[in-house]
Amino acid sequence: MAKQRTEVADIDRSLYDFSYGEEAAEKLDAGLTPEIVREISAKKDEPSWMLEHRLKSLEIYHESRTPDWGPSIAGLDMDHIVTYVKPNTDQKSDWDSLPDDVKNTFDRLGIPEAERSYLAGVGAQYDSELVYHNMQDTASRMGIVYSGIEEALHDPKWEELIHDKFMTLIPPTDHKFAALHGAVWSGGSFVYVPKDTKLDFPLQSYFRLNAKGAGQFEHTLIIVEDGADLHFIEGCSAPKYNVANLHAGAVELFVGKNAKLRYSTIENWSKNMYNLNTKRAVCDEGGQIEWVSGSFGSHVGYLYPMSILKGRKSRCTFTGITFAGTGQNLDTGCKVVLAAPETTAAIETKSISKGGGVSTFRSSVVATPAAENSVASVSCQSLMLDDHSRSDTIPAMDIRCKHVDVGHEATIGRIGDDKVFYLMSRGIPEEEARTMIVNGFADPVSKELPLEYAVEMNNLIKLEMEGAIG
C-alpha cells in the first residue's frame, strides 16, 4: 500500500538561503546599531520615550548572554542579527521557493489560495479587512479598544497608559531576546476592556495580523479592567512562513480585580523558525487568567507563559499541548508566581514527540512568603510515538511559605499496543487508530478551544501523524 507521506524532512538549510542584493549585504556586516534602531523608531514616528526605551534595550541586548540552558539556538546568526530585524523587503521570493512541507500543509488544511500566499509571506494582503473591521466595530460599541499597538501609541488617549505598562511585565533586562524585542519591536495588538465590560465573542489576532502584516517582533498589550471579561485568540493552525526565522514577540496581559482573561494560542510557525516568545500576565485580587496554548510549529521553541498572581484569591489555569516532530526541539511549559494569599494555579499539559522530535516540559512554581493558603497543581503527561523521540519533564518549585499546597504529577508513556490492536480489530487502519488515540490524548486541550480551532488542531494532529508508521 502506498502511504502518503507528509513527514517533514530534516531541515535543509539551503532552502532558506535567500540571496540578498549588494545594498543589503552592506548592512549585514554592520550588526545591530543605535542608528538602525533610530531608523526603525523614526519610521514609526514614535514618542521620544519609546526611542529611549529602544536604545536602552539595545544596550542591554549587547550586554546580555545568549541563553545556554535550553535547546540549541546555534542555527541563529547572532552576529548578523540585523538580517532578522530588517529582512530585505524587496526579495523576490515566490510560491515556488517555499519549502515543500509548508506548501503541502496549506494543501492539506485547505487554506484558500489568497490566504496561503499571504501566510507564506509571498503575497499581497489577505483580504480579511472586513472581518477585522466588523469585529472592531462591535467591540468599540461596547467601549472596547482593539487596534494595532502602533496606532494606539499615536493616540493621545492611550499613549500614557501604554507608557505606564509597556514592558513592565517583561522588562528588557529579563533575557537577551526580551532586550532585542525592546529594541526592535514592531506591530502587534492593543486591547483595552473597560470596567465591568464583558465581550461575548473572542477577539482574534489572526484577522488583525493578516490585515496588517504578521510580525516577528510584535508586541501584544492587553488591559482588562476590574470586573471585565475577554477571550483573546492569537495565531492560527496554518503554518506561517517567514524568511527571517526568528520570532521574539512579547505578550503582556494585565488582569484587573475580579476580571477574567482567557488567552488562547495555536502556534504553527513553519519548521525553520526559532520561536523565542515571552508571555506574561499579572492578576489583581480575584482576577483570573486562563491560558490555552498549542505549540505545533517551529524548529526550536522556548515558551513559558507566566502568571503573576499578585492579588488575593487570584487564579490561573494553564492548558497546553506541544507536538514535536522530526527536526523540532520544543521547550515549553509555564511559570506561576503565587504572590498573595489564597491564590490558585492549575496547570495541565500534554506533550507529544514523534520522529526524533524532542519535547521538554519545563515549569516553575514560586510561592512567596505572602502566598498563605494558596494551592497549585502541575500535571504533565507525555506521549512518545516512537523509540527515537524524546520527552523530558523539568518541574521546578520554590516554596517560601509554610501553608501552601503544591502538587506535581508527571507521566511519560507510549501508545499502548493493546489499544491500537483493539481499534484495528474493529476495522480501523493502524495510522487512523494511532491518530485517534493521539487526538484523544489531546482532547482536554481541544475541549478548551473554540470549535473551529479544535477542529483545526485535530486536523493538524492528523497531518502530523501521517507517515508516522512504516
Place this chain on the structure above:
Amino acid sequence: METNATSPLLKLQGLSASVGDKPILHDIDLAIGAHETHVMMGPNGAGKSTLGHVIMGDPEYSVTSGTVTFDGQDITDLSPDKRSRAGLFLSFQAPVEIPGVPLSSFLRATVEGREGFNMKGKEFRKHVRELAKSLDFDPAYLDRELGVGFSGGEKKKLEMLQLLLLKPKLAILDETDSGLDVDALGVVSRGIQEYRKTCDGTLIIITHNTRILEHVDVDRVHVMVKGHLVHEDDAALIADIDAHGFERFEQAATPKADA
C-alpha cells in the same frame, strides 16, 4: 448441523505462535464451518485467548509456522483491520479504555467505508441507539469516552453492541462471560442469540465456564491444554467437563507428573 467439509469458513493448519521467544500455541489444526457454533474450553493459561488473538492478527504474537485461512483467503499475514473488514470479529476479554475518544465517533469509524454500511449520520445514530437499548446499554454512554469509567458489564455489553453492529461472518468471543453478574450474563446471552438469528453467524466461544452456553446450540467443543488442542467432541462434552473438570485432558497433555 451444517458442515462444509470441503471449505470451512475458518481453517487453521499446523498453526504455532509465540510471544517473544516463548512458544504458546503448538501445531493447531482447526476447521470451523460457516454458521456453526464452536466452544473452546480449557483450564486457565491453556492458550485459548492467545488463539483468539492470533486468529485476529494481534501483533503481540508471532506466527512461527502454519496458516490461517478465512473465507477462502490466506489471512496469515493480513493486518487486523483487514481481517475485520473481511468479516472476522474478536470480542475482548478485557476491552480497552481510550481517553478522549468519544464512543460514538469510535463506532462511526468502525463502520466507515465498510461494504453495505451507507447509513447517514442521523440514521446511524438511531440504529446504534436501538442496539444499545436492546442490550440494556444506557445510550447516554454513547457520548462518553471509549470504555472510560465503564463497569465490567458495560464493557462486555459494548462488545456485544459492536458484534451486532458489524455483523461479522465469524465472531470469537473471548471469555465474554467472565466477571459478569447474572443480569449482564443474560444480556450477553441475548446478544449471542441475536447474532445467531439475524446474521446466521459463526461463533467460537472461548470460556472456562459453562453457564453462558446454557442457551446456545453448540455444534462442537474443543479442549485446549498447554497450547495444544487435545480433544474435540459434540455438545455433550460440556456436561462432562462441568462434572469432571479438565483433569483427564491435562493428564493426557502432560504424561510427566506436573505440579
